[in-house]
């Protein structure tokens with residue numbers, strides 16, 4: 001893709017960010033190779049930022065508002081729903097070659113659920129003239145293009161397969177279901193979050209409908225927004241569905257039990273092999289989210305998971321990009337102490 005075209009599209013996507021203070025440079029390079037569109041609170045963005053931190057890579061950071069809101073003049077669409085950002089994402093989506101998302105599963109895995117054209121994160125690599133979508137792919141991409149100071153995907157085939165296997169397991173976690181949905185028996189989500197989630201789907205749907213109406217002549221955008229609309233309508237339909245919510249929690253419980261067994265058999269404190277890897281990045285971010293939602297009791301009887309959570313929260317990258325970012329960007333949670341001490345690195 002020609003670089004100036006990509007740069008112009010990225011600049012237009014940036015222009016939708018209401019507060020310029022949310023556009024910053026991370027690191028010591030005024031013209032960095034990478035640009036990230038993300039959100040402080042987003043689980044998938046936290047994974048990518050953790051990798052960028054581990055790699056000490058400078059980047060332009062666009063911290064987007066990903067919640068739509070209702071203003072006096074009607075809906076205010078989330079910043080990542082605006083056409084230039086969606087167009088940038090569609091370019092990245094072509095490389096992935098999957099169909100668009102067509103419904104709601106409570107997961108966000110592109111392999112099994114399809115490509116969502118209206119989500120973060122998204123990485124622009126100006127050196128390679130590429131746009132990369134999907135947190136798992138972005139994390140692997142960053143590891144491939146930048147091997148130092150730490151390698152997060154091993155070269156050895158078996159070790160690499162073990163890391164990839166864990167990444168697939170985390171990708172299948174029903175995080176959307178547990179964040180947006182109300183569990184019928186034990187909804188332990190922070191009260192302030194529950195309040196936000198009461199209207200989240202109505203606002204999302206109104207915003208996408210507004211985008212559809214405003215771009216009715218653009219077939220590509222219409223197809224993308226229709227896919228997003230189908231997903232979010234599906235989410236609204238099951239957000240209080242008891243069986244759906246119980247199934248999501250049951251799936252997460254099974255994955256944590258398996259994690260406990262895997263950690264028990266691991267030759268190191270890490271989940272795949274001897275060294276800290278992308279598997280630990282993804283699990284770390286996901287475990288922080290579960291703790292935030294009040295679900296740390298799910299590992300009360302899983303001692304290996306308990307130890308693992310404590311270890312990961314002490315890693316400066318995860319401490320800053322998952323624990324601190326969650327505290328600073330999501331409604332307050334009384335459950336964060338479950339993570340133990342967090343070891344944030346001094347600012348660069």
Ligand SMILES: N[C@@H](CCC(=O)N[C@@H](CS)C(=O)NCC(=O)O)C(=O)O
Pocket residue numbers: 042043044045066078108109110116118119120121133134135136204
């Ligand atoms: N498979 C994608 C999923 C991305 C995703 O679902 N992002 C969420 C935040 S973690 C999002 O942007 N949600 C806002 C929305 O749906 O409008 C990835 O891993 O990058």
